[in-house]
Amino acid sequence: MLSVRQLSIDIDGKSIVRNSSFSVPLGKITSIIGESGSGKSMTVSALLGILPPGAKATGQALFNGKNLLTVSDKEMTEIRKIHLFTIFQDAANSFNPSVKMRHQLYEFSGRKMGDTIEEFRVKMEGILDDLGLASEIMEQYPFELSGGMLQRCMIACALYMEPTLLIADEPTSALDMVLQKEFIGLLKRLNEQHGTTILLITHDLDIVAEAAHDMVVMRHGEVVETGSVAEVFDCPKHPYTKLLLDSRF
Amino acid sequence: MTVKWIGKRMMMGIIVLLIVSFLSFFIMHAAPGDPAAAFYGGNAQTLNAAEKERISRVFSLDRPVIAQYGTWLAETVKGNLGVSYKEGRPVSTILMERLPNTLLLFGVTLFFISIGSIWLGTTAGMKEGSLWDKGLSTVSIVTSSIPAFWLGILFISFFAVKLGVLPSSGTGDIGGEGGFVDKLRYLFMPAAVIILTHVGIYARFLQESIKVESRNYYVTVARANGVAEQVIRKGILRNASIPYLNYIGMTIPSFVGGSIIVESLFSWSGLGQLTVKAVVTKDFPLLMGGILLTGLIVVVSLFVIDLITYSLNPRLRKGDVR
Numbered sequence: 001m002l003s004v005r006q007l008s009i010d011i012d013g014k015s016i017v018r019n020s021s022f023s024v025p026l027g028k029i030t031s032i033i034g035e036s037g038s039g040k041s042m043t044v045s046a047l048l049g050i051l052p053p054g055a056k057a058t059g060q061a062l063f064n065g066k067n068l069l070t071v072s073d074k075e076m077t078e079i080r081k082i083h084l085f086t087i088f089q090d091a092a093n094s095f096n097p098s099v100k101m102r103h104q105l106y107e108f109s110g111r112k113m114g115d116t117i118e119e120f121r122v123k124m125e126g127i128l129d130d131l132g133l134a135s136e137i138m139e140q141y142p143f144e145l146s147g148g149m150l151q152r153c154m155i156a157c158a159l160y161m162e163p164t165l166l167i168a169d170e171p172t173s174a175l176d177m178v179l180q181k182e183f184i185g186l187l188k189r190l191n192e193q194h195g196t197t198i199l200l201i202t203h204d205l206d207i208v209a210e211a212a213h214d215m216v217v218m219r220h221g222e223v224v225e226t227g228s229v230a231e232v233f234d235c236p237k238h239p240y241t242k243l244l245l246d247s248r249f
Numbered sequence: 250m251t252v253k254w255i256g257k258r259m260m261m262g263i264i265v266l267l268i269v270s271f272l273s274f275f276i277m278h279a280a281p282g283d284p285a286a287a288f289y290g291g292n293a294q295t296l297n298a299a300e301k302e303r304i305s306r307v308f309s310l311d312r313p314v315i316a317q318y319g320t321w322l323a324e325t326v327k328g329n330l331g332v333s334y335k336e337g338r339p340v341s342t343i344l345m346e347r348l349p350n351t352l353l354l355f356g357v358t359l360f361f362i363s364i365g366s367i368w369l370g371t372t373a374g375m376k377e378g379s380l381w382d383k384g385l386s387t388v389s390i391v392t393s394s395i396p397a398f399w400l401g402i403l404f405i406s407f408f409a410v411k412l413g414v415l416p417s418s419g420t421g422d423i424g425g426e427g428g429f430v431d432k433l434r435y436l437f438m439p440a441a442v443i444i445l446t447h448v449g450i451y452a453r454f455l456q457e458s459i460k461v462e463s464r465n466y467y468v469t470v471a472r473a474n475g476v477a478e479q480v481i482r483k484g485i486l487r488n489a490s491i492p493y494l495n496y497i498g499m500t501i502p503s504f505v506g507g508s509i510i511v512e513s514l515f516s517w518s519g520l521g522q523l524t525v526k527a528v529v530t531k532d533f534p535l536l537m538g539g540i541l542l543t544g545l546i547v548v549v550s551l552f553v554i555d556l557i558t559y560s561l562n563p564r565l566r567k568g569d570v571r
Contacts, residue, residue, distance in 0.1 A: 048473045053378075081475030088473075093466040096484040098563055107476045141563045157474075 001026040001197050002047075002165060006059040007069075009042050009221075011052065016042050019059070020223045022216040024165065029191050029198040031208045031229075033244070034218035040201045043218075044169050048086060049076045063165070081112045085163035089170040091151035095142040102138035105153060109160035120160075127156045131186070148179040155186050162194050169201045184211045205248050209233065217241050250568055251559075258555055262548040269544040270325075270537065274318045277533055284310055287531030288334045321537065330541075331534035335527075340538035344520070348542065350420055351519035354508060355546065357436065358443040363497075365444065366451035373452070374459025374489070375482060385456055389449030397507055401442045401514045408438060418516035439515040443508060454496045458489035491562055498554040502547050520546075 002024035009017040017039040024030045032040045046057040047068050061068040064083065066075065088094055095104050102121075110120030125135040131152050137145060145153070151171060158166050168187065172180040188211055190196045200212060208215050208229060215232055217225040217240065224238040236242045285304040289296055296304075305311045309320065324331065330340035373385040409417035420435050462468070462485045471481050509521030516522065524539035526532075559565050 050469055050473050077475055077478075079475075080473060084475070086470070086473045088466070088470050090466055094470040096467050096471075096488070098488055098561065099484060100563075107471070107480050108474055111477065111480075112475060141567065143564060144567065 001063070002199070003062045004043075004047075004060070005062070007043065007046065007057065007061060008059055009039070009046055009051070009055060009057045011055045015221060016055075017046070017221045020218070020221075022223055022226050024197060024199050025214065026197055027191070027195050028213040029187065029200055029211055030214040030216065031200040031202060031212035032216045032218055033202055033205060033208050035203060037220075038218040039221040040203075040218055041169055044086070044167055044199075044201055047167070048080065048084070049073075083164040084167065085158045085161050085165075086167040086169065087151070087154045087158065087171045089173055091154060091171075091174060092142070092147045094154065095150060097142050099141075100138070101140055101142065101145070101153065104142075105138065105157060108154075109157040113161065124156065124160060127159050128153075131156055131159075147174050148176075148182075151175060151179070151183060152186070155183070155190070158190060158196070159194070162196060164197065166190065166196050166198045167201070168198060170203070171200075172202070172204070172207065180207070187211055205244060217244070250566065254559065254565075255556075258552055262552055265548055266541065266544050267322075270322070270541055271318065273537060273540045274321065275314060277536060278314045278317075282531055284308075284334075284531055284533055287533075325541070330538040333532055333535040335530050335532045335535065340534050343523070343535060344538050344542050347518060347520050347523050350517060351508075351512070351521065351546070353432075353436065354439060354443070354512070354517060354519060355505070357440050358447070358508070359504075359550075361440070361444045362447050362451055365448040366455055369448070369452035370455025370493070371459060371486060374456040374463070375485075377460055377463065382456070382460075385449070385452055389453035392445060392449035393447070393453075395446055397442050397446045397511050398514055400446060401438070401511060404438045404442060405515075418514075420516075420518040435515075435517075439511050439517050442511055442515075446507075447504065451493075451497065455489065455493045458492045459485060462489040487561060491558055494554050494558050494561075498551050498558075501550050501554075505543060505547055 004023070005021050007017060007020040008015065020039070020043060022030075022032070032043065034040050042051070042055075045051045045055075047061055047063075049068065049071075051057060057069050059069065063079065066079070068076070068079070071079070095101070105124055106117060106120050110117070110124065115123070121138075124138070128135055128137065133149060133152055133156070137149065137153070142150060151174075154171075166187075171187075172183050175183060184207055187198060187200065191198055200207070202208060212229050215227065215229050216223055217232070217238065219240045225232060225236065225241045232241060233245065236245055283301065285301045285308070286296060288304055288308070302311070309317060321331070328341070330344070332338065333340055333343055336343060369385055373379070373381040376382055405417045408415040415438055416435055417438075421431055465488075468481060468485060471484070505521075508519075509525060511517070512519045512521035513525050520539055520543055524536060524543065527536035527539055
């Protein structure tokens with residue numbers, strides 16, 4: 001599905017990520033775990049082609065046979081539009097505050113699929129209902145909804161889109177414990193029921209244990225360990241991974 | 250909610266006008282010179298003390314200033330702005346003769362400044378780091394640093410004196426038919442001076458607002474998820490236009506103040522020129538009328554801008570921000 005080889009990222013000459021290699025297998029939940037500043041989010045930015053000005057990514061990130069680091073802007077827009085969906089950390093700021101949710105959810109899902117607004121409305125209302133959200137939220141503005149509701153709206157778009165790869169960049173760090181658990185449940189459901197491949201970025205080992213099949217451990221911009229969650233938890237090889245596991249309650 | 254908001258804004262407008270009229274009235278009376286003598290015009294030096302006293306009594310100028318203001322306010326509310334000392338005609342008639350010219354100059358300049366600054370600011374702001382972006386920053390500093398009266402003199406010297414293609418001053422040709430084309434020839438230079446000295450700074454403000462808005466989290470999220478670029482841009486522009494509109498609102502009073510200078514320079518027969526003349530001749534009723542009407546134009550403009558901001562910003566409509 002996604003194969004990252006020798007990925008390096010420099011910002012204004014400073015090395016942020018060095019020679020990272022990992023794979024995201026089809027139909028699985030793969031988690032990248034690491035402390036703040038380990039280069040997890042920068043890796044995601046490189047994959048999505050949204051690196052900040054002055055940043056440069058080298059290496060290879062093969063997605064369905066295309067190198068995401070070298071594809072043209074037009075191709076990247078198409079990939080983002082149809083094959084990828086990304087849920088970011090800060091749900092409260094993920095939507096334009098001046099536009100009603102109906103329009104934004106449509107732009108995030110229905111319009112990309114070529115659906116009419118009416119087709120979108122019917123399908124989205126079903127999804128929202130399924131997620132425990134009233135259809136009235138479509139007529140509300142983002143600032144009228146809570147962080148948890150907005151994150152569920154993002155999941156609703158992912159459910160609508162059924163993307164080839166769902167990237168979730170620390171999606172639960174702004175949520176309380178109850179909402180975190182609920183959100184992870186939704187991710188698992190998306191994976192189990194729809195077979196969506198998920199790349200989950202987190203710094204929380206409990207979330208990895210709860211949701212992921214495979215894991216990638218990053219530290220100081222390098223991948224230090226990869227493997228299935230069961231393998232790594234049972235027999236960690238790198239001292240940092242051991243430290244991470246030991247620090248778990 | 251909307252009705253309450255409009256009511257509140259209207260009340261604020263009325264309070265502003267009251268304060269403006271109160272301050273103007275008192276500052277005017279505190280200024281050196283005798284209104285009774287001013288009323289008499291060019292032969293004021295021949296007046297003796299008894300005659301001055303008689304004039305003061307007739308026009309109630311001997312009463313306390315606060316009482317005079319009270320009477321003026323009471324009459325103004327009824328629609329009577331008094332009679333001009335100089336012209337002997339009702340102030341309202343004189344103001345109504347000048348108002349269309351001021352509104353024409355104000356409307357045309359504000360229209361072109363808005364169109365120009367929106368086009369320039371959007372083009373430059375959306376392409377951060379481009380030649381447009383860097384170019385506008387420099388151009389705006391240059392244009393806003395040029396004094397309007399200096400540019401006006403330069404224009405007169407070039408277009409009127411050297412080329413002889415445009416009239417140097419006035420609002421219409423004495424021998425002309427007074428039609429639209431005639432008016433346009435006279436309007437061109439004062440309008441161009443105001444537009445050129447203002448468009449850059451307004452465009453620069455919008456450019457910066459767009460750049461700040463483009464760095465917002467929601468823009469990255471939308472872009473990363475393949476939302477159509479024109480939809481993202483529309484969202485950015487909508488949000489960036491709120492501080493831009495506020496900026497226009499904040500600068501409207503000084504914009505009107507600047508127009509007064511340009512009106513005087515080009516002898517544009519508008520409220521600005523009239524007010525300046527009224528100050529020179531100490532024609533108090535006319536001056537008060539001019540100030541009040543100019544204040545009203547500012548208040549109404551601000552109200553319209555507030556209304557647009559209100560419609561663009563759902564937080565205001567939902568009462569989230571007051």
